[in-house]
Amino acid sequence: MTETSSAPPSPEHPLPRVLPRRVPNPDPTLDGSAALLFDHAPVGMSVRDADGYLLYANPALARALGLGRTELERLHVVEITHPDDIAEDTALFTRLRAGEIPRYSIVKRCVTGTGATIPVLLTVAPWTAASDGRPRFLAVLQSLSHLRGFRGADSLGFVDEAAWPWEAPAFHEALHRQLLRSQGRGERAAIIVVDLDPREGAGEPPLAQGANLSAAVRAAVSATDVVARLDESRFAIIRPHVDLAGAEADAAALVQALQVASDATPGRVPLAITAGIAPLTAAWVSPQALLAYVSMKMLQAKRQTDANVVVDVGVPDVAA
Numbered sequence: 496m497t498e499t500s501s502a503p504p505s506p507e508h509p510l511p512r513v514l515p516r517r518v519p520n521p522d523p524t525l526d527g528s529a530a531l532l533f534d535h536a537p538v539g540m541s542v543r544d545a546d547g548y549l550l551y552a553n554p555a556l557a558r559a560l561g562l563g564r565t566e567l568e569r570l571h572v573v574e575i576t577h578p579d580d581i582a583e584d585t586a587l588f589t590r591l592r593a594g595e596i597p598r599y600s601i602v603k604r605c606v607t608g609t610g611a612t613i614p615v616l617l618t619v620a621p622w623t624a625a626s627d628g629r630p631r632f633l634a635v636l637q638s639l640s641h642l643r644g645f646r647g648a649d650s651l652g653f654v655d656e657a658a659w660p661w662e663a664p665a666f667h668e669a670l671h672r673q674l675l676r677s678q679g680r681g682e683r684a685a686i687i688v689v690d691l692d693p694r695e696g697a698g699e700p701p702l703a704q705g706a707n708l709s710a711a712v713r714a715a716v717s718a719t720d721v722v723a724r725l726d727e728s729r730f731a732i733i734r735p736h737v738d739l740a741g742a743e744a745d746a747a748a749l750v751q752a753l754q755v756a757s758d759a760t761p762g763r764v765p766l767a768i769t770a771g772i773a774p775l776t777a778a779w780v781s782p783q784a785l786l787a788y789v790s791m792k793m794l795q796a797k798r799q800t801d802a803n804v805v806v807d808v809g810v811p812d813v814a815a
Contacts, residue, residue: 523772539615539636544629545592547572547585558617559638561608570735572634577604584617587783593620596780600787605636606646613638616791644780651712666723666731670775670782673721673733678777685742687732688789689727689749690769690797704760711756717750739774746770746805753804769793773811778810 526753533540539551539556552567560567560575572588573581580603583724600618604612615636622633676682691708693699712730716722721733730748734742750768757766779785792808 497637510806539638541567541634541636543572543632543634545614545632547588551620556636559607559613559636560605566653568606569589571666577606580604583783587781588632589618591621592630594708597621599699599781600784602787616787616814624648666721666725666733667782669721670733670785673735673775674779674785677775682736683738684733684735684775685737685739686773686775686785686789687734687742687749688729688771688786689731689748689753690729690767690771690793692728692767692769692797694765694767694801699764701762702763703801704757707756707760708753711749711752715745715752729790731773731786739772742774742805743805746772746779750803750805767797767801769797769806770804771796771806771808773808774810 496499533551533553535631536553536555539558539559540553542551543549549568552564554564557564562570567575571600572584574681576584580601584601584603587596587601590596591599593607598618600616602614602616605615606612615638617634617636619632619634622631654793670686673682673684677684691788712722716732722729722730734745747770753768754766757763771789773785775785775790789808793806796804796806
């Protein structure tokens with residue numbers, strides 16, 4: 496038997512309305528110290544079961560999503576996920592549950608109790624504190640809505656589609672293969688992620704500006720590069736056989752070329768251009784983890800300056 500969700504729908508992004516409803520289970524078996532950590536953590540934290548239902552939600556998560564803890568603990572994760580982000584999150588959770596990856600991180604959008612969407616960095620890993628032997632998973636959610644420059648997927652829609660020869664799924668597969676080559680052969684490679692963001696209140700860019708930017712992108716890539724749009728505001732380039740120093744120089748040149756192309760457009764809209772670079776090494780768990788980490792570091796850099804910037808994001812101690 497199914498029951499409709501009590502979470503309010505968004506007029507623009509309606510949530511899945513029918514899901515298997517479990518009997519509320521208040522027992523994620525958190526001991527006193529774990530419960531204290533959860534309840535006082537400044538970031539959203541939850542425990543979910545192997546089916547994706549939230550068993551425990553801390554106060555920070557409830558505040559971020561504008562829902563009561565009791566209400567959250569009756570929901571499935573897809574009921575608080577933007578419909579366009581459900582497939583990728585579900586695929587990663589399925590791999591985690593199967594033991595194929597030790598954890599995963601993803602930048603996605605959550606839907607709040609009012610139907611609004613907020614950008615978040617979500618990290619999910621196995622939770623070993625359960626005493627009943629059933630698998631549990633810890634999810635840590637950090638809101639990114641406070642980072643200036645995150646304006647959703649609406650900035651790059653004017654850029655000519657011809658600049659992007661690779662579709663996103665093929666790009667992710669190419670990135671996965673490159674990571675495997677780096678692990679198996681020690682092959683050098685780097686990724687450059689670029690965000691083109693019209694400055695606040697600048698309006699919509701003219702078509703000529705988009706054409707000039709597209710031409711600059713095409714001129715910057717070589718036959719061995721893999722280039723694709725990640726979303727409406729970002730694109731990425733995989734550069735094989737390039738070390739980090741080379742990628743940094745390439746990224747700086749690309750940012751300059753994009754700025755020149757933009758400035759050459761009559762009636763242009765001013766842009767904030769941010770580029771993030773990272774080495775493609777065996778340290779990364781997955782392409783999704785890599786892109787999530789680069790995106791987070793780029794957003795943090797944009798918070799610090801109004802100028803165009805190239806960010807060397809490096810590699811975290813444990814590539815989440």
